Amino acid sequence: MADRPQLLWLFFGVSGRVSRAAYFLGGLLVAIAQAFPLYRFTLVMEGTPESALWSTVFMVVFLASLWSNVALAVKRLHDLGKTGLAAVVLFVPVISIVAFLVLCLFPGQQGPNRYGQRTNAPAR
Template identity: 65%
Template sequence: MTRRQISWLFFGFSGRVSRMAYFLAGLLLAIFQAFALYRFTLAPEESGASAVWATLFWAVFFLSVWSYVALGVKRLHDFGKPGIFAVTLFIPMVSILAFIILCLYPGDDGPNEYGEHTNAPPDG
């Protein structure tokens, strides 16, 4: 996988992404968040390490929010829905159901208005 594909997967809003790619990318983001939080909780209070891990956690958190939205939009595109429905990923309790639906609901067979293929930038 190239740097361009990784950048598109986690930060781009156009194109389509499959159920498996959506799930695995979301899992990877959750692991990064959990690791940064774990390291922060292990660092002694008032130490330089604590400040570094806290800053890293917040940076990973905000990048993850952007990535979750980008992944959700592309997943919705895979079955022909507009990306605006990705806001459901931020509604408490509904977000869990939305994530499960996005992981399980099959995408369109063949091309749709959002792209020719899944798991590739629209022009690549």
């Protein structure tokens, strides 16, 4: 099991590189984290305190997950030897789907690059 600093780096840090598998699995975990409070919200009656609670939980998770998706994409782009600024395309409808597929399918650079010595690690 990864320790807390590694998980914080994976989901919130923007330095270093991540592999295709780490990007995909991290993105999947973020999507599940978003889906759970949304699912719970749909199960309760509208206008109740429980509805307000799940709505608030969803908004907090959604905002945190936005940053997590950007951080994962930036590190994945670094693994490809590209600047993290290209992560902006994840916010463009339709293009974001293509960008996600590219980040999941194209292999990263072998060996060190200007963004880190190895994949799945922060830059040192």
